[in-house]
Amino acid sequence: MRRSSLRSRVLLAALCLALALPVALTPPQRASAEPDTPRTPRLTTSSEALTLTVPAGPGTPGYQLRVTTGQLALVTIRSGATVLATAPAGTGALRFRAAGAWQHATQVTDWNWQDGTLTLSAATTLPGATVKARLTPSADRYRLDWQVGGAVPDRLGLAYDLRSAGHWYGHGETQTPNGGPATDQPWPLDSGQVAHPAFGPASYYMIDPFWYTSSATGVHVDTGHVMDVAINQNEDGLVRLDIDSPGTDPYRSTVFVESTPLAVYRDYVGLMGRPAKSDADYRQFAEPVWNSWAQFYTKVDQARLLDYAQDLHDNGLTGHTLQLDDKWESNYGNMTFDAKAYPDPAAMSRRIHELGFRFGLWVTLWINLDSDQYRYAADHGYLLADAADPTRPCQVTWWNGTAGIVDLANPQARAWYKGRLRTLMDAYDVDGLKFDTRFFDERCAPSPGHRPADYQTLGAQLADEYDLQGVGIRVHWNEAAHQAGFVTRQLDKGTGWNSLRASVTQNLAISTIGYPFVATDMIGGSSGQPAPTKQVLVRWAQSAALMPLMYASTSPVDTVDVTTGKKVVYDEETITLYRAAISRHARLAPYIWDQVQRTLETGDPIMRPLFFDFPEDPQAYTIADEWMLGPAVLAAPQLGDAAVRDVHLPPGRWYDVARRQEVSGGRTVRSYPTPLGVSPVFVRIGAEGAEEVRKALDGT
Template structure:
């Protein structure tokens, strides 16, 4: 909660609103409820560090309008859509006129008729200083889904969510920022999803929405360009939501972190922040061998492209789930490990809890009851299809199954000198049924606890939503990206989205992308490396020396400039490591994201709310790399004095630098003079 400046909103434009010092010093009075023409009004007064708000509940047709300082900052949808919606009998229904209400023990309870005869909505609103809790149920009618709908424009711009499913290829090639600038149509939005997501959204009007559920959701934000946000839970149980009303978007984020928790540690070490991880996937895909991996590592070292780990990705096993090397392609894994260690690299392996039906481990796991059971027939193992075939999933709620799986990993470590693992795929699937006493979301927690026993080598693990996901402090790697400019651009806004739902240790997908597409062009590869050098971690695969085109089988060779510029990006990132590590420690103390949108630091700067290609790396570094085909770009600088690293000059903001020259060898970056850590950043970037 921030005390200094209140932000009022009209449409998408914010303006500062100030209160008198005398009023700011008054202790917050309690909330009150009154009846007005056509509405029940709940008023929460401002406090020392809270802005206060007014919630108007329309009684003619139930709708919720949240106001701050007399201006609407969040409003539900009306008309045929309805604010409190439910699905029953194959059709959508919604609450209509309020038939009764009462204010008792700090809870406003409302009863409303609905568009479905015989069905009634009961809503309970519990105010707090900087938020209110909204819980509601449907009685009668046999509802199977409950949802809230909002008028997006009432709150300005929308953010949060995490990796988005969109009609334009999200999350692989499209990540709208703000969300309503595109279309988010995300079914299966839930704790078992492979996407990094959380049911939390925040706005430029400094409001926020958290849906408290362990069930899957259907989320639509401007789907069909309808201007609506629909947040639907695929279950008939009580709909529980928290609406935050704050002074700045950062304050809303901090309120949310106060609920879900901040990282208790970072699973990555200083070296893993300082140097890139090299993974074999986009370099070879499944056509990897022992000799190819060794040649790859040697070539990287010979060209000064040093990292901390060489990680062997998919297709090292004899069959998926065997957890044994394929002797035809990896005849001497211990010798390979020794050679990599001699070059100064750690050695890592890609692993999954999914065991293919043709693996010898599958029948062993079935015979011992180690696999999740089918939701359709719990007497049988659950089988799921994935990109490598059909598999069962190790049941992490079974202690014996977990011990067996961990034992297999430790055998690999002891036999071959494996230092850590990249854990891939999910820990649960909707085709499976959880063990008695467990919910699907519990498997995210169990997966986090299991993987946390091992060095994740700077690629972390994709767990979210569940109770310990935020506290675990894992690095978050993005879903696979394409290899074009649109994927590079999506990787930037996606990092901002993931970072601001509480997962601050972010990195893009492998530099240059993957997804089985032709390798990135020289320009995309270099620009991606330059952008990643100004992020918390660098995750690499495609070698800037030479790589393989998976679509043609031909070798692609880059030129010397590609190598030199990629090396320069690595070196810049390593010089920044002391500053980045300092930001890691700040995050562990306060939960704030390291890579964040400009408006987190400069909430009064109107231009900052729609910028998609700049970000703050901590409080002192503004990154503005070129993410497109041109050699010039515009750079927006908020208020303050900024040191222009490329041009060696001071610039006073707010200012927009148009036509800023950024040929392939230039990465626009600015240091805010006087900000915490500015001296370290200047030393690194000069």
């Protein structure tokens, strides 16, 4: 049904109010349509608002969406309570930037409810500019699509009142004023500040444009453009989700409305797809991978690498793979070993295999200008073109110099790159690869017919042809990344306690935006900081032992402090406790592998926040140092330099592994003792797999 002007709508609403009856608005063809069903969305109107009502159905709670008309705002209501609301009038719900200034929609001037879609027109704070929006409700979500007419904006934005939805989660790795993501990953997001201005599909950050809340709502922004995301920036109490908007592209988003945050997560995974397989095999879940980066950085050579492998082997520090990271090439992009540093790479590979490890190499699609392959690739059109001048190759500066990037959208370039990889792997018996750097850069132009976001798919397809050795790859944002089943490794962390804590909350963030096979950054951290202390290294290993995978580098035997160049030797207790963490993880491996199979069936994360399993427990929503590993294991490792910690146990019966006794939940255990050899873990009695995992953790 259509109302041609605001005046006629107001008159109709006033008449209905006088009769004390709501107005039920139905499409014009309703007389010949099927009778109403209990789950049919309907629209009612008043002098102040239009209200869409979606009744509850099987597995869905039902909700209302109230659209105020005097000042356009969107309020989502479930069971009579607000669970999500847009920003107040001063900021505006639907925002856009034109001529260098921010504007927003104001009064609704027209609307139309037909075929299950509510179409709105609204005036704006910019004279002559209007906003047209479409709201399409369904059982557990509604679509919001809108765009600006009468002006050419360069950015479109959606803004929410932060507190209207409780606590906020999602996003992935965050940029924050306090060092995120290396040392700060707020959990929940509103407990800190997020200021992420280059949030986009080509980013090296593991991110998705998806956020969910403790009120069991969620927001997904469907865009291939770069976003500027701000959550409580400068403590302004807002969530601002702005996108670059070239041309007339509309703003497309979906708002999920469910009964629990886990249900919202499942809705999002249903949209993007769950992993079709696990890229990592059983052994990669059961044992750590050892990577040379934090141990040596770029000061690595054949002798050092073999000494590293020998020390690990001799001290019983098992692992499935030894990876040689950055700085083995003669020049970046050559794919040939530096002859001085690696006089006999084939012999080095043989020795690593003899010690029981697989052998892996770090690789990149970025070819430095001083590489002997750069000119060849440029002359054959194998490199991405420059965005400003497509007649020349794009040149990008990174941490190892200036480079061009192989264009994966070019079939010839892709075949050339893969052929060189195969030659390298065959020559030196390389078992797998660690792909690093990005597959695209915004300074470059995508191949004709492709978008920047397509390079995430192209990168995922390339990487999926190789064994990634349990360190995975950093692709995100689209269906291909979700469905590939890659292990996700974090951005580099520091070597202090704050980075250890950030590694935990970052895993929770990544795993709950649809990437369930997570590992922290290398145990002990890196980022060019002083070598980790004994306590940080041991606690990090203990924490990682209770996660899906262990990604290791700093040897508990000895390492090099990159800031001084001096050797750091750890004591025998460090080796013993690190070895015990590896052993605990190995004992958990059958249970973890069962969770991998469950994830392939459901998409549910393996490592997840307490409130996914205990949504009725209010304390669970703000706990940042505990997690569930599948349905049966609660991990509460010590993440600080202290001898005790508080442990929150959700309702139920629990088995305390350290004390070997059953305890009641629904309470917080104060000052639980955590000497360096104790990493608290609890088994949820009666949960699936609980008895097996209890025996495994008891060592019986």
